[in-house]
Amino acid sequence: MRDRSSRGRDALGASGRLGVDSVVLAALLVTLAVLQQVLGRGSTGTLLVFGLVEALAALVAGVTYAWVSRNVTAGWTRRPRLLFSAACLCWGSGQGIFAVQDVLHLRVGTTNWADVPFLAFSALSVGSALVHLRGRVRSRAGIRAAIDGSLVGLSLLTVLWVLWLGSAVRGSGQSLHELAVPLAYPVFDVVFVTVTLISILRAGLTLPGVLLLVGGGVFAFADATYFYGLLRGGFETGGPADVGWIVGFGLFTLAARYRRTTRDPGRPPSAGSWGWLVPYFALVPATAFAAIRLWSSTDRFVLALLLTIAVLVVVRQFLALQDHRVLLATAERQRRQLDLMAHVDPLTGLENRRRFSDRIGEAVRESLVTGVPVVVAFVDLDGFKAVNDTFGHAAGDELLRGVAERLRGCVREGDCAARWGGDEFAVLVTEPGLEAGDVSERLRRALLEPFLLAGRPLTATASIGAVREDPFRLAAALPASCTDEVGGLVETLLAAADAQMYRVKKARRGSVRVES
Secondary structure: OOOHHHHHHHHHHHHHHHHHHHHHHHHHHHHHHHHHHHHOOOOHHHHHHHHHHHHHHHHHHHHHHHHHOOOOOOHHHHHHHHHHHHHHHHHHHHHHHHHHHHHOOOOOOOOOOOHHHHHHHHHHHHHHHHHHHHHHHOOOHHHHHHHHHHHHHHHHHHHHHHHHHHHHHHHHOOOHHHHHHHHHHHHHHHHHHHHHHHHHHHHOOOHHHHHHHHHHHHHHHHHHHHHHHHHOOOOOOOOHHHHHHHHHHHHHHHHHHHHHHOOOOOOOOOOOOOHHHHHHHHHHHHHHHHHHHHHHOOOHHHHHHHHHHHHHHHHHHHHHHHHHHHHHHHHHHHHHHHHHHHHEOOOOOOEOHHHHHHHHHHHHHHHHHHOOOEEEEEEEEOOHHHHHHHHOHHHHHHHHHHHHHHHHOOOOOOOEEEEEEOOEEEEEEOOOOOOHHHHHHHHHHHOOOOEEEOOEEEEEOEEEEEEEEOHHHHHHHOOOOOOOHHHHHHHHHHHHHHHHHHHHHHHOOOOEEEOO
């Protein structure tokens, strides 16, 4: 087991690696800035350098995630890494296509073939975050997280559309259909960031999670800047968007490297996680802005966004309701199991001593109302130690289970047969007109037939003591100091039955014998 000093050295080593990687990333950005100043923004050299660096950054991130997943055996941690690796590789290939078009000045319009792998990156990155969340919390939270992310993205889009984006699109001279693909990138990014944030809130805080969260936020900023550039007439390589993409993939790579070289136990989730509140912080202002816009003018895009948000909210609440129903059913099942463990003898399946005392208390209360006496009997197997010594404890347990099954068949559904302890059983009978002797005889006859143990028949006898008492007579005989009448009557009945059983045992020495 590793001591505190070794864990401290690992933590310092991880911090050192993180610091070195951050310095390398910063040096790369500075180098790019210098090259852009030397070559000139928009020059062929600048376009080529930025295109290659961005593609390499994505490919490095993808290869790193694929590499670190080699030694991961758990599927719920391996699958999201492989998905994210594929996402980064897709983006890298798309950036390669984009760079060729950029250098050769072949880019026309707002969409081109490079958007296919870019969209694949968006979809795969969100899928990776969902699979990771599903594995961490072991529930259907992944589906709700996808809905939450969509709600946040659509809510932010609604607010931006009302405040600025709607007028900017109309002023750009381009249709919303032409801008749909570039607009999808930041929306997907918001979904990724939201799912990652929910994963951190629900499953525990880790440094890789924080790096992914920050990287996703930087990526969302870069994609939003790219979309804004298209609105203004065209995107120009070498600006903040390119820096954001490089920094984003750099942070993704750091997250992968940290996972590989350190052991971070994380912070366990709290029972009162705030993750479920995340979408509502965006829903409230989005609904307010949408209502204001629709009150003052007709905006079909806002109406479509609002209807989509409403449908997602209904689906989310339905899933939450289903989860609550499952949770309540699970809690009720566990409660019944605990109640069973607390009141049932695990060996014989009969009620245990505690539950038998409760049942006598219930019978005594009813008897005090009806005046019908109850019968309590104790059954003590004779010579049970000889069974354990001769055949072994497994055979003794089998005999106890056989006796329990026969005693259970001697009582009605409303009565009770219980294991009092060891080789001693107790029986409660509330059948009107039944005498104590009748109960003793019924129990004795139930045990006459031999039990088959270790392949040989074994006849067991038992000392049975049964009492039938008038509850009113017993209550009158209780001492004046007794404050619990029912409890006093229960103790009196149990003591009388126990004493009767020992008198029977002393008068006749039963035995256990083996018949050949």
